Amino acid sequence: MAVRPEHDRTVLARLLGRDPVLHAYQLGDLDDFFWPYTSWFRRGEQVALLYHGVDPPTLLAFAAPADTAALAALLADLAPTLPARLYAHLSPGLSDILAGSYRLDPGGLHHRMALTAPARLSVVRPEGVVLGTADLPGLRRLYAQAYPGNWFDPRMVDTGQYLGVREDGELVAVAGVHVWSPVYRVAALGNVTTHPRWRGRGLGAAVVAALCVRLRETVEHVTLNVKADNTAAVRLYERVGFTRVADYEEWTLTAR
Template sequence: MAVRAEHDRAVLARLLGRDPVLHAYQLGDLDDFFWPYTSWFRRGEQVALLYHGVDPPTLLAFAAPADTAALGVLLADLAPVLPVRLYAHLSPGLTDALAGTFRLDAGGRHHRMALTDPARLAAVPRAGVPLESADLPGLRELYARAYPGNWFDERMLETGQYLGVREGGELVAVAGVHVFSPVYRVAALGNVTTHPLWRGRGLGAAVVAALCARLRESVTHVTLNVKADNAAAVRLYERVGFTRFADYEEWTLTAR
């Protein structure tokens, strides 16, 4: 059975929907908002996504432990036709399938977390108002100061799922999304940060709680990625009801 391009969103939704938390980002990328930037590859029941909306492109390949070997075969077949440089988000155990074609530079282990105890949201004070395109300058300034090097797709403001907290007219805390798809019932939090001078006051938890409550009106699964060694962020997310669901590894791949 050879790897092949897959263009049928219904087929992809069925395969990915068997584990919607593990595949939340991929399910979200089936949405019209992201679909034009995607290339999908399938071998049997296994699926990999190459997302072209960033430079370099990003390969997403996730599998439950029982399916790691099968997904590894897909990646080994796919490796010769991938770009010469790309990022990759991979479930543990998949790097061997790419190591013969690429040099892999580690970007660290991450947790995939999911909102599994939304009752905790009620115990967290909420803050934040929706941000719009007019807020872009302030948002860029906040990220430059508080979260340099983060990946921020400005188009995501169009979803209406970015909330901000202001003090004295200045944006000091924000929470947004990397993925938001009411059609496929998934969302992934991203671009969450607080101005360094305002940290330790609960603003991060407050704006995340407000955004989660807002997202739950439209989607079933609210997820996020967080670096495994970012203990403060993990504690924040656990406080508002997230739990660790799976781990994955980030890599930079460069053709040999």
């Protein structure tokens, strides 16, 4: 069974929707907002996504443990056609399939977390106002100070799913989304940070809780990715109701 491009969103939604938490990012990328930047590949029931909206592009390939071998077969077929340089988010064990074609530089183990206990959102007082395009300069200043090197797509502010906390007119905490799809009922938090001078005051938990309350009005599954060694962030997310549901590895791939 050979790997082939897949262009039917209905088919992709069916396959990815079997595990909407594991595949939340890919489901969100089926939306018109992201669809033009995507290339999809299928081998049987397994799917991989190459997202072109960033430079270099990013390969997403996730599988439950029982399906890892089948997804590995897809990646083995796909490897000769991939770009010479790309990022990859892969379920554990899949990077070995690409090691013959690429030099792999690790970006660390990450947790996929999901909001499984939303009642815990009430343990903090939600706080934050909706941000818009007029707030982009302030957002960029905050990210430069508190989260340099983060991946931020300014278009996502237009979704209305970025919330911020201000002190003396300046943004000091923010929570946003990498993915938000009412159509496919998934969201993924992203670009969450607090200014270093304001950390330790509960603002991160407050703005995350406010965003989650807002997202649950339009989606069923609220997810996020967090680096496994970022224990402070993991504890924050657990405090407001997230649990770890899967792990994956990030890599930078350069053709040999």
